[in-house]
Structure formats: structure tokens, C-alpha cells
Amino acid sequence: MNEELILQHGLTLDEFQVIRKYLNRDLSIEELGIFSAMWNEHCCYKTSKKWLKKLPTDNEIVIQGPGENAGVIDLQDNDGIAFKIESHNHPSYIEPFNGSATGVGGILRDIFTMGARPIATLDSIRFGLIETEKTKYLLNGVVHGIGHYGNCIGIPNIGGECEFESTYDFNNLVNAMAVGHVQKDKIFYSKPKSIGGLIVYIGSKTGKDGIHGASMASDVFSEEDEDEKRPSVQVGDPFMEKLLMEGCLELMSSGLIESMQDMGAAGITSSSVEMASKGNVGVYINLDKVPLRQPLSAYEILLSESQERMLAVIDKKNNHKVREILQKWQIDYEVIGEITDTKRVMFESNNKKVVDLPVEIIVDDAPEYDREFYIPRKRKNKDFDFSKIKLEDMIINLLTNLNYLDKSWVFDQYDSTVMGDTIREPGQSSGIVKIHGTQKVIGASTDCNPLYIRINPYEGMKYTVAESYRNLIACNINPLAITNNLNFASPLDPNIMGELVLSIHGLKTAAVKFNTPIVSGNVSLYNQTNEIPIKPTPVIGMVGSNMDLNKINTNKFSEIGNKILILGKQLTKNCSPYLLQDQKIAFNICEFNDLEVIDLDFEKKIANCVLELSDLKFIMSCNDISRGGIFSALLKMQYKDMGFRVKVHDPIDLFCEYSAGYVIEIRSKDFEEVTSFLTKKGAEYLEIGEIIKEGIEINSKKFDYFDIMNKYRNDFEKIIS
Amino acid sequence: MSFKSAVITFPGSNCDRDALCYLKDLTKGEVHNIWHEETSLPKVDLVILPGGFSFGDYLRSGAMASKSKIIDEVVKHANDNRYLLGICNGFQILTEIGLLEGALIRNKKLKFLGKNCFIKKKFKNNFNLSIKDSQILQIPVAHNxxxxxxxxxxxNLLKNNEQIAFEYCKGEFSNFEENINGSIEAIAGITNKKKNVLGMMPHPERAYSDFHQSQDGRLIIESLIS
Incomplete structure (x- = not known):
């Protein structure tokens, strides 16, 4: 086999030699394709596995940790919650509409493959600077694509984040998360149960789309590549997915299916190999039986990433019943093979064996690298000059920065109330949906602080997890578990690898402290173009619950005259990275001081105070303090033309970041009780002001409420169009 | 006599479950779910054509659903002077069948719109009897x-026959637009001439329960039952 062909398939020559030696024969082109698909970062985590193993993945509520299509946690009674986040970064850059749409489609399939009905989605999206036409095109396409898919299939979008920063200019990030509800005794796994079970193909016909998508997702880009790679982007059909979802859920609830696996990255190859590996069995598949949209070679069928397809194993005797149900939903269905006891993966085409490989070499012998990494150098601390900073300018700096403006333009393109169980829509600190037919609610939020993580990957990651935690706590949701999406640049650069390793350590520390295990996740590497690496962006999706929907907090002001209290610890202005960056005090990443060490015990202590005060119904509204400090948190809380009057020692304090920071609104009559509760718990608080009608007042200086609110609400749309 | 109702499900309907819950919770009567390939409809007081993307909205929103087998029965039901309510995609289907006038074209900003909107009653009919003339209802919309x-x-005919049931209006506070999607005369819902068929874009079935942001959607079922 010639070297060029091997390299084109994304394998190194060393990797190829391992395979060659094991098999002691030449590979068919189809087999090379299989290794190309299965041995890339996207499928086998060869760079990150060593470090991911260190993450806590289990506790008393984890039913399924990483390794299945999605993680599942226990929500008491017979209720389980399946959830996962996954990236579709590269496809969304090449073709933003279809790239992001199929990202949503893929993550939803991961959820209903487990037997769970999806009940919510969230999206964490990041773009470059809006000044370029390209970014506007990407933003429009991505938001349209996410909306198109989710709206049509009818799963509410309840939140996420949307950030703009220059390192994403040529590598926008699209991470889609989905949450599903499953009955604990009806969870489906990818492991087949019996030898001789029929392998059936369910869903859309196979076409040429997405061939080599998974290996593309593990490539470094150059600008010229874009057009060439466009055929590798999958095209989604949410209507088909809706039928597929209903059909599969009906099959599963009728007990007609043994196991199921969605055909996602690396299509039929990956799903069949996974099945064989999980069950410690073999698979035989006749590729001539695969329903095709157009004539395809065996190689193309194996690597196609056509969307809306599933692979299932059924007992022979159920064949007829399965066909009947799928006919009702107008879904293609074909028996294409069977489970064997050979522990080999065998594909046949035109009466010829085109692939015959032991499962072991594909899965267990997949490469695992221990790449070199550097630990960032210690930063020198210095004092910045704040003397020229004026309050008015600080407000203007926030209101002219997309990252602080109300993102309704994005969320309004998503259906967030379909299914009728939505309690908190996007734009609040966490999205919340009710478990249908119960009083239980699920809250979810996604977060990442790339700037913090670049400054100090370990501490920065702890801050990121803490922020997600606070998002849930602010709504009186108990944080339960995490899914993660590790977006990084090329791990071949030891500096980047260092960010990866240290942030995983930070994630571990925080997850252990908060007892929120990581139950599912995804890794996306090589996010760099023209030598510009993205900021490290390990996104966290955190899920929590409250058993009583009547106890949920709102993030919006509730009544004029109520008092505003601040909990938590302010970071010093010299160590508030977003303050320094967004108020244009520090420009270059090397100028920033190191992060202050975040005290996670303190985070927990304050969080418990917020939860207790919420249960006692003392909290009228609550929001967490993050980027943009107290001021930004207050802006987000405005509602029904209610504003705020506050007094602080130094106006800059309103813009500093916090650890364990919360703004809480309480009634004046409860003030004594709440503050004595906080004092008893040893939680310091700051009384900074009150809610007023149609006004914003800071240290007796009055601002035009409607002017600020109009900018806050409407300028996002103006800037991006 | 208890109030009986039915919800039709087409492939791609995604508010059928919501509509079923809405009817079950508010009418306390018998509620049927009918698959689009059925050829008979039980005798009920109200049929709902639910929201969603029937047949993927391919060709035109509502166009393919309007040719489903069950539609003949739905038309008979309407001709029998019984109530028929089309919500969102259901409204689009009703205009495609020809039971309602006009058409639903793309929102003025050419983008999907999923948010709370405010509507008020224009002309009186049996679907809005329990709503006061000046009352502003908050109900979500979700449509393209x-x-x-x-x-x-x-x-002019719609006006002269008093067929306009709901129009979009401004909410109580500063941050809401008056005519969110560009509809002619801010029309949010119309009836047929006999006023037993209503099509509306807002989703009352997402605004009725205690935990919903608004309970104004109850008023439509309450009007019909009273």
C-alpha cells in the first residue's frame, strides 16, 4: 500500500505498521477506510484518553457513565435522565446551516438511542469577531441550522451560550447538548444480547454525504481547504429524524429491540464495530442490502455519514412486527446482517469479503498517545492603572460588546416552549424543564471561560465548573452531573497539550468537590487555522434537579422596593480577567495577572445558603455573578421595566468578577431574618440597594433606563446585521 | 353532557401531545388522538389540528397534510357545525384545505420566531366569549x-363578517413589538364565516398550566365549554 494513500487516510506510517504487523497481510482499501475512521481522535480519543481516565465518572446516582451513546443519571422513582454534549465545529465552519443542524440531529439520536425521549437541547456556540462578513454569515447560518432542526423535530431549546472572540475567526465552535427522559427499567444499550440476532438498518437511505467526516473533524484546516471539504458535510432532514425518533421509541417501548446504536460519525463502520466490541461478539453485514440513495462502492457505504440512520439488533421472530411499526412511520428498514460468535467484523459486497478484521485490533489496539506537554510559566503580578476609568465609559464598554448584550436575536429563532413543559427559557442562568407528568424539574446550563483557562488552565477550569454550578444554584436547582466537550487546538503543540492536561485536572478537582461526576463527553482537537489556535474551550454542560417545581427561583426582578444583596467574594480588580480585557485595560494575554485560587469549599458553603434561603421562600429572584460583574448580572435581571438603585464603595467593584457570587432579591420585611441567617452561616453579604421603577441609579448618579435597556435589548441585532 | 374532543396527528406534528394534555386537563372529558390515515372520526364537539411540521413542511406548510385521508372527515365535522381549531401548523393546514381564507407566508424578518406574544380579541365568537374586550392575553408563538x-x-369580507378573532397587540411593558410577524392588520387568528372554525398562530396549549408563564390559553377552552 503506498504511503500517500495511508497518509491521506489520516493514519501515521507507524500506526499503519502496527496494523500490518498484526494482520500479517495487506489491507483492502475498505479496511484502510475503517482504520482511518476508527483510529482518529474523534472516535478513539488517542490523545486525550490517558487524561480522561482520571475524571470521576461514578457516584450513587450514575446509572451509565461515559462509553455509551449518552450518560444516564438517576432521578428517583423510575425516572432517569440521559444527556450528552457533542461538537460539530468543523462542519459548521464549512457549511454553517447543515453543519449545525446535523450537530443537533446527531446529539438527539444519541439520546433516543438510549430509549430516552429528548426533552431539551442547549447550544454553546462561539464565533470570531463580528466585524468580518464571514462571522455574520457563520452566525446566521449556525443559528438558522440549530433552529431549523430543533424546531422541526419539536424539542425545546432551553439555553446555552454565544460568545465572540478573535481566536474563533476561522474555527467557530458549535457544541450541541441534549437531555432526555428515560424510564430506568427501559434503558437501551448498544450491547447485543444474543448470537444470531438480526442486524437491521433503520432510517434514511445511504448517500455520499459525510464520507470521511470523522477524519475531517480531526484535521487542521487551511483556508483553501474549505471548498474542497464541503462534500464531507452531512445534510440533515429533521422531519425524517422526527419519524425515526417516534418509530424507534415505539419499537423500544414495545420490547421489539435488543440493542441499538446510531450511525453517527464514521457511519455503519463505527456503529457495527461498537456493537461487536461492547458485546464481545462478531458482526456479519452484507453491504448489498444497505438501502442506497445512489450507486455507491463498498468503501463509500462503509464511510458514509448520511444522517438519520440507526442500526439495531432484533430477535428473528420479531422481524415482522418491527417492519409493521416502521411502515406506519414510513421509515426504510432492511435486515442487513447478523450477530456472530467470531469476534470479527465482516463485511461482504458482491459476494466478496471486503473486510475481515478482528474487533480487537480495531478497538482495543487503537493507538493511545502520551503527548509531550508544557506547564504554563508562572505569571508576575503587577498593578494596573485604573485612574482614568469612568463609570459611564465602563457601561458603554459593556453595551457595545456583543458578549454582554441580550441574545434574544439568537434564542427567538428557537422554539423553547414546545412539549409544554418548559419552565425557564433561554436567557436565564439555566434552562429548566419539567419531567412530564411529575412535579420534578431538570435544570441545565453550559459554560466555559476560555480567557481564564488560557491564563491558568487548572484554576480556570475550576472557575468554569463553578460558574455552571452557580447557574443552577441561582435557580434553586441541585447540581448532579456533568457532560463535557473539550475543544482545543492542536495537541501536537506541547503548550496546547498542557492546557488540555491541566484543564482536565481542574475539571476533576471541581467535579469531585461538587460531587458532580462526568457521565458523557466529547473531544474536539485541531481547532486551529493558519497557525492561530483557538483559546482552550472545554465546555461544561451541567445538569441538576429539584423535586418540586414550586421551589424554583426566577432570575428576573419580581417587585419594586425589594432589597438587593450580594453574596460571595469579589476578585480584586487586578485579577478580574474579563474586567481587564473588556474595559480595555489589558490587551495581550501575557499581560494578565495569574488567577486568584478559587476556594471550592467556599463556593459550596455559599451555594448551600442560596439553596436553603430559596427553600424557605426568602429569595424573590437570584442571579449568579459572572463576566461583567454585578452590573451585568443586574442588567440580566431587569424585567417589566424594573431597574435598580445601588451604592458601592468604588464603581469599579460593580464590574469585577466573583467567586461564589450571587445577586439576591429579598423583601424588606425579611431583611433581618435573611441577614441573621447569613451571619449565622458565616456567609458575608453586601446590601447594595433596591429595585426601582424604570430607573438605573449608581452612587446617586442617574442613568436613562430606557436608553440603556434599548441598547441592551436591541443592539445585538443592529451590530450583527 | 361532557365535552368530547379529538386531536389529529400527522407525521411531523409535534404539538399533538401538548394539545392532548390541554384538552384532557381543561375539558375533563373524553379526548381522542386520531392518526392521519384513519378514515373515520368519532363524534366529538371539538377537533384540534395541532402545531408542528406536518410532512416536514415540504412543498408548503400544511399543503401535504391537507391531502391526508382524515381530512374529508375533518371537513364533514366542520360542515356539521361543530368546532374545529387549527393551531400554528393547524392554521396553515386549514387555509390549505380552504376552510379558512388567506394564507400564511414567511415572517417579515424571514426568521423563525419563538417567543411570548400578546394578543387581544377583535370580533366576538364562541372561541373567545370568556375574554373581555380590552383583555391582553400573553401566549407564545413559534413559527416561520x-x-x-x-x-x-x-x-374586507373578513372584517364585514367579523371573522377576525385575534390580533397581535403591544404588551404592558416596553420591550414588546406590536405586530411581531408582519401579518396584515396584525391578524393573529381568523374564523370561517359560520365562526365554528378558528385558525390561530399563537399556542394556547403552551399557556394554561400553573407552571406556564401565563394561563391565558385556558380562556379558549373555557369559552367553548361555557
Missing amino acids: EGNFYCDTETL
Whole structure:
């Protein structure tokens, strides 16, 4: 086999030699394709596995940790919650509409493959600077694509984040998360149960789309590549997915299916190999039986990433019943093979064996690298000059920065109330949906602080997890578990690898402290173009619950005259990275001081105070303090033309970041009780002001409420169009 | 006599479950779910054509669903002077069948719109009896093609026959637009001439329960039952 062909398939020559030696024969082109698909970062985590193993993945509520299509946690009674986040970064850059749409489609399939009905989605999206036409095109396409898919299939979008920063200019990030509800005794796994079970193909016909998508997702880009790679982007059909979802859920609830696996990255190859590996069995598949949209070679069928397809194993005797149900939903269905006891993966085409490989070499012998990494150098601390900073300018700096403006333009393109169980829509600190037919609610939020993580990957990651935690706590949701999406640049650069390793350590520390295990996740590497690496962006999706929907907090002001209290610890202005960056005090990443060490015990202590005060119904509204400090948190809380009057020692304090920071609104009559509760718990608080009608007042200086609110609400749309 | 109702499910309907819950919780009567390939409809007081993307909205929103087998029965039901309510995609289907005038074209900003909107009653009919004239209802919308359009002649007929049931209006506070999707005369819902068929873009079935942001959607079922 010639070297060029091997390299084109994304394998190194060393990797190829391992395979060659094991098999002691030449590979068919189809087999090379299989290794190309299965041995890339996207499928086998060869760079990150060593470090991911260190993450806590289990506790008393984890039913399924990483390794299945999605993680599942226990929500008491017979209720389980399946959830996962996954990236579709590269496809969304090449073709933003279809790239992001199929990202949503893929993550939803991961959820209903487990037997769970999806009940919510969230999206964490990041773009470059809006000044370029390209970014506007990407933003429009991505938001349209996410909306198109989710709206049509009818799963509410309840939140996420949307950030703009220059390192994403040529590598926008699209991470889609989905949450599903499953009955604990009806969870489906990818492991087949019996030898001789029929392998059936369910869903859309196979076409040429997405061939080599998974290996593309593990490539470094150059600008010229874009057009060439466009055929590798999958095209989604949410209507088909809706039928597929209903059909599969009906099959599963009728007990007609043994196991199921969605055909996602690396299509039929990956799903069949996974099945064989999980069950410690073999698979035989006749590729001539695969329903095709157009004539395809065996190689193309194996690597196609056509969307809306599933692979299932059924007992022979159920064949007829399965066909009947799928006919009702107008879904293609074909028996294409069977489970064997050979522990080999065998594909046949035109009466010829085109692939015959032991499962072991594909899965267990997949490469695992221990790449070199550097630990960032210690930063020198210095004092910045704040003397020229004026309050008015600080407000203007926030209101002219997309990252602080109300993102309704994005969320309004998503259906967030379909299914009728939505309690908190996007734009609040966490999205919340009710478990249908119960009083239980699920809250979810996604977060990442790339700037913090670049400054100090370990501490920065702890801050990121803490922020997600606070998002849930602010709504009186108990944080339960995490899914993660590790977006990084090329791990071949030891500096980047260092960010990866240290942030995983930070994630571990925080997850252990908060007892929120990581139950599912995804890794996306090589996010760099023209030598510009993205900021490290390990996104966290955190899920929590409250058993009583009547106890949920709102993030919006509730009544004029109520008092505003601040909990938590302010970071010093010299160590508030977003303050320094967004108020244009520090420009270059090397100028920033190191992060202050975040005290996670303190985070927990304050969080418990917020939860207790919420249960006692003392909290009228609550929001967490993050980027943009107290001021930004207050802006987000405005509602029904209610504003705020506050007094602080130094106006800059309103813009500093916090650890364990919360703004809480309480009634004046409860003030004594709440503050004595906080004092008893040893939680310091700051009384900074009150809610007023149609006004914003800071240290007796009055601002035009409607002017600020109009900018806050409407300028996002103006800037991006 | 208890109030009986039914919800039709097409492939791609995604508010059928919501509509079923809405009817079960508010009517306390018998509620049927009917698959689009059925050829008979039980005798009920109200049929709902739910929201969603029937047949993927391929061709035109509502166009393919309007040719489903069950539609003959739905038309008979309406001709029998019984109530028929089309919500969102259901409204689009009703205009495609021809039971309602006009058409729903793309929103003025050419983007999907999923948010709370405010509507008030325009002309009285049995679907809005329990709503006061000046009352502003808060109900979510979620549509791509909700921009109601018809020619001037039809518009005059709709007005003269008092067929306009709901129109979009401004909410109580500063941050809400008056006519969110660009509909002609801010029309949010119309009836047929006999006023037993209503099509509306807002989703009352997402605004009725205690935990919903608003409970104003109850008023439609309450009007019909009273």
C-alpha cells in the first residue's frame, strides 16, 4: 500500500505498521477506510484518553457513565435522565446551516438511542469577531441550522451560550447538548444480547454525504481547504429524524429491540464495530442490502455519514412486527446482517469479503498517545492603572460588546416552549424543564471561560465548573452531573497539550468537590487555522434537579422596593480577567495577572445558603455573578421595566468578577431574618440597594433606563446585521 | 353532557401531545388522538389540528397534510357545525384545505420566531366569549410562516363578517413589538364565516398550566365549554 494513500487516510506510517504487523497481510482499501475512521481522535480519543481516565465518572446516582451513546443519571422513582454534549465545529465552519443542524440531529439520536425521549437541547456556540462578513454569515447560518432542526423535530431549546472572540475567526465552535427522559427499567444499550440476532438498518437511505467526516473533524484546516471539504458535510432532514425518533421509541417501548446504536460519525463502520466490541461478539453485514440513495462502492457505504440512520439488533421472530411499526412511520428498514460468535467484523459486497478484521485490533489496539506537554510559566503580578476609568465609559464598554448584550436575536429563532413543559427559557442562568407528568424539574446550563483557562488552565477550569454550578444554584436547582466537550487546538503543540492536561485536572478537582461526576463527553482537537489556535474551550454542560417545581427561583426582578444583596467574594480588580480585557485595560494575554485560587469549599458553603434561603421562600429572584460583574448580572435581571438603585464603595467593584457570587432579591420585611441567617452561616453579604421603577441609579448618579435597556435589548441585532 | 374532543396527528406534528394534555386537563372529558390515515372520526364537539411540521413542511406548510385521508372527515365535522381549531401548523393546514381564507407566508424578518406574544380579541365568537374586550392575553408563538396575508377584497369580507378573532397587540411593558410577524392588520387568528372554525398562530396549549408563564390559553377552552 503506498504511503500517500495511508497518509491521506489520516493514519501515521507507524500506526499503519502496527496494523500490518498484526494482520500479517495487506489491507483492502475498505479496511484502510475503517482504520482511518476508527483510529482518529474523534472516535478513539488517542490523545486525550490517558487524561480522561482520571475524571470521576461514578457516584450513587450514575446509572451509565461515559462509553455509551449518552450518560444516564438517576432521578428517583423510575425516572432517569440521559444527556450528552457533542461538537460539530468543523462542519459548521464549512457549511454553517447543515453543519449545525446535523450537530443537533446527531446529539438527539444519541439520546433516543438510549430509549430516552429528548426533552431539551442547549447550544454553546462561539464565533470570531463580528466585524468580518464571514462571522455574520457563520452566525446566521449556525443559528438558522440549530433552529431549523430543533424546531422541526419539536424539542425545546432551553439555553446555552454565544460568545465572540478573535481566536474563533476561522474555527467557530458549535457544541450541541441534549437531555432526555428515560424510564430506568427501559434503558437501551448498544450491547447485543444474543448470537444470531438480526442486524437491521433503520432510517434514511445511504448517500455520499459525510464520507470521511470523522477524519475531517480531526484535521487542521487551511483556508483553501474549505471548498474542497464541503462534500464531507452531512445534510440533515429533521422531519425524517422526527419519524425515526417516534418509530424507534415505539419499537423500544414495545420490547421489539435488543440493542441499538446510531450511525453517527464514521457511519455503519463505527456503529457495527461498537456493537461487536461492547458485546464481545462478531458482526456479519452484507453491504448489498444497505438501502442506497445512489450507486455507491463498498468503501463509500462503509464511510458514509448520511444522517438519520440507526442500526439495531432484533430477535428473528420479531422481524415482522418491527417492519409493521416502521411502515406506519414510513421509515426504510432492511435486515442487513447478523450477530456472530467470531469476534470479527465482516463485511461482504458482491459476494466478496471486503473486510475481515478482528474487533480487537480495531478497538482495543487503537493507538493511545502520551503527548509531550508544557506547564504554563508562572505569571508576575503587577498593578494596573485604573485612574482614568469612568463609570459611564465602563457601561458603554459593556453595551457595545456583543458578549454582554441580550441574545434574544439568537434564542427567538428557537422554539423553547414546545412539549409544554418548559419552565425557564433561554436567557436565564439555566434552562429548566419539567419531567412530564411529575412535579420534578431538570435544570441545565453550559459554560466555559476560555480567557481564564488560557491564563491558568487548572484554576480556570475550576472557575468554569463553578460558574455552571452557580447557574443552577441561582435557580434553586441541585447540581448532579456533568457532560463535557473539550475543544482545543492542536495537541501536537506541547503548550496546547498542557492546557488540555491541566484543564482536565481542574475539571476533576471541581467535579469531585461538587460531587458532580462526568457521565458523557466529547473531544474536539485541531481547532486551529493558519497557525492561530483557538483559546482552550472545554465546555461544561451541567445538569441538576429539584423535586418540586414550586421551589424554583426566577432570575428576573419580581417587585419594586425589594432589597438587593450580594453574596460571595469579589476578585480584586487586578485579577478580574474579563474586567481587564473588556474595559480595555489589558490587551495581550501575557499581560494578565495569574488567577486568584478559587476556594471550592467556599463556593459550596455559599451555594448551600442560596439553596436553603430559596427553600424557605426568602429569595424573590437570584442571579449568579459572572463576566461583567454585578452590573451585568443586574442588567440580566431587569424585567417589566424594573431597574435598580445601588451604592458601592468604588464603581469599579460593580464590574469585577466573583467567586461564589450571587445577586439576591429579598423583601424588606425579611431583611433581618435573611441577614441573621447569613451571619449565622458565616456567609458575608453586601446590601447594595433596591429595585426601582424604570430607573438605573449608581452612587446617586442617574442613568436613562430606557436608553440603556434599548441598547441592551436591541443592539445585538443592529451590530450583527 | 361532557365535552368530547379529538386531536389529529400527522407525521411531523409535534404539538399533538401538548394539545392532548390541554384538552384532557381543561375539558375533563373524553379526548381522542386520531392518526392521519384513519378514515373515520368519532363524534366529538371539538377537533384540534395541532402545531408542528406536518410532512416536514415540504412543498408548503400544511399543503401535504391537507391531502391526508382524515381530512374529508375533518371537513364533514366542520360542515356539521361543530368546532374545529387549527393551531400554528393547524392554521396553515386549514387555509390549505380552504376552510379558512388567506394564507400564511414567511415572517417579515424571514426568521423563525419563538417567543411570548400578546394578543387581544377583535370580533366576538364562541372561541373567545370568556375574554373581555380590552383583555391582553400573553401566549407564545413559534413559527416561520405566521405572517397572515390576503387580498383587500378578502380582508374586507373578513372584517364585514367579523371573522377576525385575534390580533397581535403591544404588551404592558416596553420591550414588546406590536405586530411581531408582519401579518396584515396584525391578524393573529381568523374564523370561517359560520365562526365554528378558528385558525390561530399563537399556542394556547403552551399557556394554561400553573407552571406556564401565563394561563391565558385556558380562556379558549373555557369559552367553548361555557
